[in-house]
Amino acid sequence: MKRKICVVVTARPSYSRIKTALSAIKNHPDLELQLVVAASALLDRYGSAVQTIERDGFQIAAKVFNVLEGENLTAAAKTTGIGILELSTVFDNLNPDVVVTIADRFETMATAVAASYMNIPLAHIQGGEVTGNIDEKVRHSITKLADYHFVASEDAKKRVLALGENPDYVFNTGCPSIDLAKKIVNYPSLDFDPITKYGGVGGDPNIKQGYWVVMQHPVTTEVSQSRHHIEESLKAMHEMNQPVLWFWPNVDAGADGTSTGIRSFREKNDLNQFHFFKNMDPLDFLKLLYHSKGLIGNSSVGIRECAFLGVPVVNIGTRQNRRARGNNVIDVNYSKSEILAALRSISESPRPISSDVYGGGDAGFQIANLLAELPLVYHKTITL
Amino acid sequence: MKRKICVVVTARPSYSRIKTALSAIKNHPDLELQLVVAASALLDRYGSAVQTIERDGFQIAAKVFNVLEGENLTAAAKTTGIGILELSTVFDNLNPDVVVTIADRFETMATAVAASYMNIPLAHIQGGEVTGNIDEKVRHSITKLADYHFVASEDAKKRVLALGENPDYVFNTGCPSIDLAKKIVNYPSLDFDPITKYGGVGGDPNIKQGYWVVMQHPVTTEVSQSRHHIEESLKAMHEMNQPVLWFWPNVDAGADGTSTGIRSFREKNDLNQFHFFKNMDPLDFLKLLYHSKGLIGNSSVGIRECAFLGVPVVNIGTRQNRRARGNNVIDVNYSKSEILAALRSISESPRPISSDVYGGGDAGFQIANLLAELPLVYHKTITL
Amino acid sequence: MKRKICVVVTARPSYSRIKTALSAIKNHPDLELQLVVAASALLDRYGSAVQTIERDGFQIAAKVFNVLEGENLTAAAKTTGIGILELSTVFDNLNPDVVVTIADRFETMATAVAASYMNIPLAHIQGGEVTGNIDEKVRHSITKLADYHFVASEDAKKRVLALGENPDYVFNTGCPSIDLAKKIVNYPSLDFDPITKYGGVGGDPNIKQGYWVVMQHPVTTEVSQSRHHIEESLKAMHEMNQPVLWFWPNVDAGADGTSTGIRSFREKNDLNQFHFFKNMDPLDFLKLLYHSKGLIGNSSVGIRECAFLGVPVVNIGTRQNRRARGNNVIDVNYSKSEILAALRSISESPRPISSDVYGGGDAGFQIANLLAELPLVYHKTITL
Amino acid sequence: MKRKICVVVTARPSYSRIKTALSAIKNHPDLELQLVVAASALLDRYGSAVQTIERDGFQIAAKVFNVLEGENLTAAAKTTGIGILELSTVFDNLNPDVVVTIADRFETMATAVAASYMNIPLAHIQGGEVTGNIDEKVRHSITKLADYHFVASEDAKKRVLALGENPDYVFNTGCPSIDLAKKIVNYPSLDFDPITKYGGVGGDPNIKQGYWVVMQHPVTTEVSQSRHHIEESLKAMHEMNQPVLWFWPNVDAGADGTSTGIRSFREKNDLNQFHFFKNMDPLDFLKLLYHSKGLIGNSSVGIRECAFLGVPVVNIGTRQNRRARGNNVIDVNYSKSEILAALRSISESPRPISSDVYGGGDAGFQIANLLAELPLVYHKTITL
Structure with missing residues (x-):
């Protein structure tokens, strides 16, 4: 039986970033992709990523409208709360083997809390980076909830390990966004x-x-x-x-x-x-x-x-x-x-030289392979 | 003007643990206590901590019923989602200067997410400990959202620092539960x-x-x-x-x-x-x-x-x-x-000798003083 | 294409009552049954109707845990609110042609509000009866939201018409519970x-x-x-x-x-x-x-x-x-x-004589046929 | 002790309509006004009614952000669900003697469900009118949940009575909006x-x-x-x-x-x-x-x-x-x-002649007096 990999996309930029990983999961013989589209990815005034996603040929397993209006900080918190409430139901109904959450937008915490509380192994893409605002609180907080870490640079990998994560489950795959760029x-x-x-x-x-x-x-x-x-x-x-x-x-x-x-x-x-x-x-x-x-x-x-x-x-x-x-x-x-x-x-100045600091363009492929092969775990303890 | 300190109590054992800190906050000349009682602390079949709290003379600023029935993992996730949704409204209406969350029960994440997303300085009591289950994911995850850390032992302090928190805001106050024991x-x-x-x-x-x-x-x-x-x-x-x-x-x-x-x-x-x-x-x-x-x-x-x-x-x-x-x-x-x-x-065997590994009995006092004196911050970056 | 009929079952007694209608819908050549199980129908301590439902051979399209703990009136209101929030997502994803809500338990209002607000034709089973408590407020309130009325007695039919509903859409099918009894x-x-x-x-x-x-x-x-x-x-x-x-x-x-x-x-x-x-x-x-x-x-x-x-x-x-x-x-x-x-x-006394005041035992059959044949409407105006 | 009257204002036009009633309640010697502002009344892009309300000198007891983004029908349903969830908490904390809901906007159903489910006497302003869209479903549905009806015309009064409401609790006060117009x-x-x-x-x-x-x-x-x-x-x-x-x-x-x-x-x-x-x-x-x-x-x-x-x-x-x-x-x-x-x-044409079809300009005054004097009831049965 194929492993069911549930990826939750909550915003247009996250979709761009994860797209090659979605394709690699969809095409992997041992994986079944369960794509959930939520939050601003569904909304017109943020560019309706959902339409792009469907045009790109991905089937959507569930849509979750959870953006609370206000565009203030209270609304961001409440959007996350509604996200947890509803994603729990979605996960309960889809019954995935692994849930994947992307990066560090505030509402990605909803995916992380719902999956980790439900003992579903949680993969986090792009942990370990440093930016110095609420995104950073969210990012490292999700690292502490996640079971697998697919980071985008050596610098990020070092930091995730320093946070006490198990080295067996921390991988520098590079960033899937580089796959597209390639x-x-x-x-x-x-x-x-x-x-x-x-x-x-x-x-x-x-x-x-x-x-x-x-x-x-x-x-x-x-x-x-x-x-x-x-x-x-x-x-x-x-x-x-x-x-x-x-x-x-x-x-x-x-x-x-x-x-x-x-x-x-x-x-x-x-x-x-x-x-x-x-x-x-x-x-x-x-x-x-x-x-x-x-x-x-x-x-x-x-x-x-x-x-x-x-x-x-x-x-x-x-x-x-x-x-x-x-x-x-x-x-x-x-x-x-x-x-x-x-x-x-x-x-x-002359054009800058290309750098592979965020990977060489095969991140999506690596991520799909890891999701197919890693043991399914949701229990961890800090190494510190 | 007094600093408004909002403490969210979600369970009977958390109340026991925090009680001396609540009294110290209530009695501190520069602090105003805003006590929010939520989750199982309101429920009969978990011992109605709320009645004890009122009998002990604390005024309750808001009650939030958010325990979703099921006693399964989905219910735990959803309880947390509802908690965020409602605590955001409570914080928006109470407008506290600092929010305090206690320990590591699953629903304490709701307090932490709501406060940190709303840019309200967040104090976490009893971070840094290790237990090896979902509580541990929650505990370290909250550490990454919190701005102040009032830990209960030297061992815990070392671990919170190792997680990249700013040493200016990590304090081994001992555990307020020891105050009661004393x-x-x-x-x-x-x-x-x-x-x-x-x-x-x-x-x-x-x-x-x-x-x-x-x-x-x-x-x-x-x-x-x-x-x-x-x-x-x-x-x-x-x-x-x-x-x-x-x-x-x-x-x-x-x-x-x-x-x-x-x-x-x-x-x-x-x-x-x-x-x-x-x-x-x-x-x-x-x-x-x-x-x-x-x-x-x-x-x-x-x-x-x-x-x-x-x-x-x-x-x-x-x-x-x-x-x-x-x-x-x-x-x-x-x-x-x-x-x-x-x-x-x-x-x-003979009775064991008393140990101060979790503090000497003045944790509540120390916590109230720190809450009165610490600069109000909600912006941080990892030290790693 | 078959009409998609979404029935929301929220409690054990509602399931018993609706069972023959569910079978008739499932077996009707022009209908597709989308069965949603929610609220106490999912909970152990109320008899896990969900297990009976699955044992009876019905496929469940979605499960929604929404019972807030407390067993007080606040909890009943909040359970209904969560129900609306989540059933909206379920309906948005299932995209039914008609939604069916049963009787008058407080949480059935969630089904009625979600469907009617989303312009999905709403069928109400067992409106028009009189009991004199909150159930009655709920029941008549749902009548005013519903587009089709499948009532269980002549008395109920008269009352639904007196409430200003369009006679073209009010039917005394008898109660499906009588089908079982037969x-x-x-x-x-x-x-x-x-x-x-x-x-x-x-x-x-x-x-x-x-x-x-x-x-x-x-x-x-x-x-x-x-x-x-x-x-x-x-x-x-x-x-x-x-x-x-x-x-x-x-x-x-x-x-x-x-x-x-x-x-x-x-x-x-x-x-x-x-x-x-x-x-x-x-x-x-x-x-x-x-x-x-x-x-x-x-x-x-x-x-x-x-x-x-x-x-x-x-x-x-x-x-x-x-x-x-x-x-x-x-x-x-x-x-x-x-x-x-x-x-x-x-x-x-001698055993009472059988009465058909609540129908003759073919309610499920009648309901399925009506659901297959009625025009799809969600716009109405009061006849009073 | 003064009766606590909780009025929930969810939109700019509702505020305009109810304003003289709010003043009359505030100034009534036997009443205490608890004003809750929610939904679009809090949002910038719908004119921030909340600022007008504060400028007019009303104190706000609680604010509830509950508008889900999307401006589609799913969002309207979910906004109502969140409203019930949060207003229940607000009512539980404010403990009003009567809750007042205004007119027929979709989200006013949240006020009606929360109050009626919590056995708080519910007054509905402007029931009984006919418009022929979802507002009408909402309006009559709220009538069936409400205990007191303050309607705005004789036509509306006849219709509310025809719906089976108790004549002792149906009053043609005229519309408070006319008070302003006067x-x-x-x-x-x-x-x-x-x-x-x-x-x-x-x-x-x-x-x-x-x-x-x-x-x-x-x-x-x-x-x-x-x-x-x-x-x-x-x-x-x-x-x-x-x-x-x-x-x-x-x-x-x-x-x-x-x-x-x-x-x-x-x-x-x-x-x-x-x-x-x-x-x-x-x-x-x-x-x-x-x-x-x-x-x-x-x-x-x-x-x-x-x-x-x-x-x-x-x-x-x-x-x-x-x-x-x-x-x-x-x-x-x-x-x-x-x-x-x-x-x-x-x-x-010449200017039309003034008509008192919607009252003579003392609706707010009448409403406040009725709220002070009516017996507190929340149990009713249909008169049909």
Whole structure:
């Protein structure tokens, strides 16, 4: 009988990151994939990842709407509570052999608590990294609930072991997001027009001569400043006066500040060099990055995929704090002038060399194999 | 303005453990106590801790019924989910400066998730200990969410630091349960009749010549064997044929097996040396232990209070696995013969010497002072 | 394509009542049965209806644990809230064409709210009856949410129409419980030994010479008196000193008083003529009634099945207040002496004649046909 | 001791409607007001009624965030489930003598279920009206749960009685919204500039020479057409080419279609005669209506307050279907041409005469007095 592997996807970026692992699980002869889609991955205003997932040919075993409205911290907590309540029922009905939770978004704790409390072996993807905000509390907390750890770098592996986890169950598989990135490194040029294909709103800049990509999320511990933070970036990009493709933020406490900041800036300024997107097929997004002048913001894509792809990154603020990085990243504060300085430095430098700090592109394959072969365990004790 | 300290009590044993800290917070000139009572602490069949709490003179700021029926693992997960959902509302309405969560019962995770997600500084009492079951996952997971750590032993302190917590916020206060124990070490004899005062069911053994106390909880990772486990203890105590005062187990996955085992054994055997209690005032319970021949089971009381009180303990099975202990404990497996051998060894040995491995009796006082003085922080990063 | 009919069963007695409709739906060529089992139907201490359901060969599409512990009124409300939350997810995933809710237990409101809010046509079985407690509020309230009404008597039909429902969608199918009863009217004698087959606890009365059956539930508006109420019945049956087969009550606010009353009476009295059961296969239960001297209590079985079977009933208190009844029922107050008088009257009278006030035994068949043929509607307006 | 009256406000329009009753309760010597604010009344994007409430000097006893994101029907059901779960806790902690629920929005069912299940006497304001969509199911369903009925018209009173409610507890108090309307009938002219005072977005039409007000909500049973519906109104008002003050819709399933329709129309058309508002102080809103040329849309304000104020109304579609109305209303379909014809007819006719079909302006006062004097009951039986 096949092992039933239940993967819970709660957000668009998590799906992009896990996609090759999902395919590898689905295609593994000894595994059956049970895909659960929940939280913002189901919602229109965060890009309806669920539609992409279905278009990609994955069957969905259950959908769970659990995002409580408010976009404040109370809502984040309650979303997690509802998630536990409902995922418990889902797990009880699907009866999986292993549950997989991805990374460190607040609502992934729901998957981790439900599975570990129900004595279902829990695999955690991308533990051990350091970023210095609520994500970090969540990430390490999930590490202490998880039975298997599929980490993305040597640095992360060391840290998970230092946290007292059993070395038999800690594996540096690299990040599955690199698997996707690997597929597009040979594309000589952008093979689609992003505005035609994805719509969005804003101006119609000429991207033929190069363009920047921006993706900046609110930081949950700095909610009250999210509007100021986004404005510094908006001003910098506006002053740079070159084509900009801008992506809307995740659902997170603080997104209102970020969104409001963007809307208000648009109303007051003539942004004909800016175009705004809600979401994009992950592969297209990577192509877009690969052929861009660089990525600006605080997305982990800048740290991971861009390291492998050799794309320059202006990493703003604290969100990616202590994550291992390649030499493609320039770190700056929330500051128009620092951002501008970094953009100019990138413009004048050669393209960074590719780095395998987050893996070599076979993470999905390794993860599926491990899920098929590891003994099923849910009882552990700390090694410290 | 006084700091508002919100303590969430979810079970009878947690209340006993935290009581002196509650009093110290209540009486501290710079603190205001916001006491929330939830989960099994509200339920009749787990001894209605809430009534004791009110009788002890504490005002209750909010009650939250969140125990989902089932006494299986799914119910434990769902209880935790409901807890997060509702405690978020409670915290939003009470607006505390610090939230305090106690120990490692599954539902304490609800307090920890709600507070940490809402950026309310979280204090955790009794982290860092090792027991080797789901409690341990919960305990270390809460450590990674908590901002302040008030641990109960040097061993625990070392482990919390090893987990990468900031040394400025890790304190070995000792266990507040020892504060209570300290109050009764001078009582020359039992000053109440437990059956008269607390009712209960079963025989009416003559405890004047000595008696044993039993308190054995189901172990969440060994649910299917909980009935077998309790039967070995029942058989051993039955064969010993001396007065036994037996306490019903906590609400936990597996309690049905334990309860059913006890009920069924009672129906089939003449247990006139046994008397069964649902609960007891914490101080009376300590007196009962202090004057007993010894405690049998897997309660942490055996490891903590009994160390300080010098009460012999037969500790059964894995539940207290790797917790630091005094020299009062004999560890045995779920085995009638091993239990009997331990009982005989105790009967033939002198009373153990008191140990301060879990503190010297001023933990509540230390905790209140720290809560009044520590800077309010909710942002942390791992030191590893 | 077959119509998907989702039936939500939340309690053991509802299952007994609906069973023939479930079979008829399952076997109908144009229907697909989606059976959801929830609430006390999943719980051990209410007789695990779920096991009977599976043994009867029904496939379960989803299980939902939603009983909040407390057995008080707050818990009943919260159980309903959790039910709505989770059943919405279940309906969203199963995507039924019609949802069926049964009768008037408090938690059936969850089915009704979830389905009607999601614009899924809702069929209500057994609306229109009158009992005069919270069940009645629930029942009529569900009538106002439901799109189709399958009522059990002419009296009920008149009332549903008087409530302003569209006559095109109100049908007196009779009660499906009568379908079951019809199957056993020809059994000449009890063909099983209830104690051997179902265990239970208590004495071993000799039932060969006749026996009484007791089934008495707490009444939600009279919670505080539930213990007194059950004690009158216990005393009466004790004084009668004839074999008694006693069934434990439903999960309801007040069950604790009822259960405690029974336990305490057992401890204080020698009840060797009493045997207690948790539950029984519905068919066996009907056989047991059919061959009994009579039923005592407040179960609706006395009003319905016993009318058809011609079994004498002592109906105690307010719970079945204004329900239509055959001539088999003697109504009494919560009073030992009134109960005893009724028992004696029954002992001295001939067996009542069968009545079809609750239908002729083809309700399940009629319901399935209607579900297959009715137009799918979820929009209505009051006719008043 | 004062009677504790707990009123649950879940949306901006409900607050406007109930405001004078809240004041009358607050000021009544025998009553204590416990105000609970929940659901969309707490959310920014529905106009933060909570801020208005606090500014108006009401103290809030508890806030409950329970709106599940999705703006689809599943989310409406789940919002109600979460509401029950949390309001139960709130009621358990506040311990009110009476709970008051307002009108017929889907989430008001949560208040009704929680209170009635907890045996707290439930007062329902504005039952008995007919509109012909899910609101109607909810409204009549709440009538069957409620113990006291404070209805707004004779027509509604007749219907509540026809539903089998006890005449002793059914009162035509008129609608408290008329109380507010009464306060402004003597204002000779608009005493504030709406755009200056309330901001909003859009053009800056000259309203000195008259203006129209539009308020059109999605209809829950016609979700898929909500975009088409709003577009007909947009086109009509655009073609009319006179100043329009337009209010955003409620949070309801379908709001996305309505909102998207408005946004998209704005992007494609030059709407310099339109100005859009999120919300307005209720009194200011009434003044705005009183001095307008007329109201267009499907808000119940058109049926109620505008009847009393003598403001012409173009009532579009099915939402106010069978509600009693004054002679100020012209009913039309979702049709540009019908709307235009009605606007022209209004422009050419004299102002309608004031009607007291929804009361004479002392509803709040009557309601408070009844709440102080009615016997406390929660047990009822149908009179049919």
